[in-house]
Amino acid sequence: MVKPTEPVLNPGDEAKPGTPGAAEDICDTCSGSGKLANGKPCPECGGSGRVMRGIGGG
Numbered sequence: 001m002v003k004p005t006e007p008v009l010n011p012g013d014e015a016k017p018g019t020p021g022a023a024e025d026i027c028d029t030c031s032g033s034g035k036l037a038n039g040k041p042c043p044e045c046g047g048s049g050r051v052m053r054g055i056g057g058g
């Protein structure tokens with residue numbers, strides 16, 4: 001059984017990259033810096049500073 005390669009999602013991601021209606025946005029938790037105030041990598045965006053958000057619809 002071939003398992004398709006799935007993109008790694010961070011806790012803050014609301015949708016997979018490439019999902020129609022989803023867009024990359026600045027992570028609210030770290031304000032896009034990718035780090036928390038204590039210097040640790042932001043767990044919400046995985047240190048990328050950006051998360052995928054579902055836009056449009058509900």
Ligand SMILES: [Zn+2]
Nearest residue numbers: 027030042045
């Ligand atoms: Zn973040």
